Amino acid sequence: MAAGELPETIRLTRPEPMVAFGKQDAIAPGYATAVAAARERGFDAVLRLAGGRAAVFHGGTIGLAHAVPEDQPRAHIRARFQATAGVIERALDGLGVDARVGEVEGEYCPGTFSVNARGAVKLAGVGQRLVARAAHVGVVLAVEGAARVREVLGPVYDALGLAWDPDTTGEVAAEAPGATWDQVRDALLAEYAREHELVPVGVDERTLALALELVEEHRAG
Numbered sequence: 001m002a003a004g005e006l007p008e009t010i011r012l013t014r015p016e017p018m019v020a021f022g023k024q025d026a027i028a029p030g031y032a033t034a035v036a037a038a039r040e041r042g043f044d045a046v047l048r049l050a051g052g053r054a055a056v057f058h059g060g061t062i063g064l065a066h067a068v069p070e071d072q073p074r075a076h077i078r079a080r081f082q083a084t085a086g087v088i089e090r091a092l093d094g095l096g097v098d099a100r101v102g103e104v105e106g107e108y109c110p111g112t113f114s115v116n117a118r119g120a121v122k123l124a125g126v127g128q129r130l131v132a133r134a135a136h137v138g139v140v141l142a143v144e145g146a147a148r149v150r151e152v153l154g155p156v157y158d159a160l161g162l163a164w165d166p167d168t169t170g171e172v173a174a175e176a177p178g179a180t181w182d183q184v185r186d187a188l189l190a191e192y193a194r195e196h197e198l199v200p201v202g203v204d205e206r207t208l209a210l211a212l213e214l215v216e217e218h219r220a221g
Contacts (some may be wrong), residue, residue, distance in 0.1 A: 001067050002134035006207070010192055011065045012185055015057035019152060020048035020140075021220050022109075025160055034159035035220045041152045045220035049129045049136055053109045054156050060145030060171070062185060066137045073135040081126060084137045085113040088124050091187035092117075096176040099123070106165030108153055115141075121170025141188075143181045146171035 001009070019038040025031055026047060034054065035045040048055070057063055066084060070076065085101040092099035098118045103110050107122040115124040124141040142149060150166045157164055172179050192198060203211075 001069050002131050004069065004133075006067075008069060008196075009065075009067045009201075010196070010198070011063075011067075012188065013063040013065075014059055014181065015061060015063045016044065017042055017058040017148075018044040018046050019054050019056055019156055019220075020046050021054050022048055022052050024052065025054050026220070028160045030159035030161060031220075034156045037155035037159055038152055041155075043152050047218045047220050048127070049138060049218075052111065052127065053162060054153070054160065055109045055125055055140050056149045056152055057140055058145055058148055060143050060148070060181065062139075062141040062143060062181065062188070064139035064141065064188065066139075068135050068137075069133065070135050071133060073130040073133070076135075077128060077130070080128060080135060080137050081113040084126050084139060085115055085124075087188065087191045088115045088126075088139065088141060091184070091191045092123065092172060092176075094187055094190075095172070095179050095183065097123070097172060097179075098175070104168045106163075107168045108149075108157065108162075108164045117170050117172075117175040121146075121168055121175075123170050123172060123175070141184065142169070142171045143179070143184050144171050144173040146174070 038045045089099045089101050100116050103114050104116045104122050109125050113126045114122050116122050124139055127138045129136040146169050149169050172184055
């Protein structure tokens with residue numbers, strides 16, 4: 001994308017179980033123990049592109065990535081954070097969630113542009129990665145399975161020496177009973193469609209091949 005070969009792209013995925021570790025985690029004394037704790041509980045361990053500390057993905061979460069060609073990516077960091085958090089907030093609000101943008105005290109992987117419910121539990125984390133002439137905004141949104149997040153993050157955060165309050169980890173299904181993964185995905189896409197022309201595409205062969213080449217660089221170990 002930075003080379004001008006691909007257009008602005010939004011990707012929504014239903015991830016396999018994994019703990020995505022940040023650069024700060026990778027240099028922490030307990031990193032190897034944290035990686036082992038994740039894998040012992042059935043979660044792959046990977047190094048993340050964007051964001052801060054370890055975050056959890058699984059089949060009850062939505063992985064959202066928005067990649068944007070940008071001549072001066074640093075000039076609009078805050079605007080991209082605000083736009084993405086706003087999309088999530090509005091989508092969840094439309095499903096009946098009391099969604100708000102802001103950090104909940106004690107949340108895991110804390111961030112100013114986290115999206116929470118009722119000011120009490122975190123539902124989504126938002127991170128950002130910049131390269132020359134492009135930016136990537138990454139999101140993990142918990143639709144269901146908050147207990148799985150707490151189960152794996154407990155030993156992972158203990159190993160990394162990080163403090164957090166498990167009770168601040170929430171899920172959309174608890175805030176809007178009956179809301180499904182598909183409904184949340186569709187709500188997100190509807191919000192993006194307000195300002196973007198969405199054209200469904202697959203992953204092209206060249207991009208897929210490059211991704212496979214880079215797998216080992218992102219495998220935690």
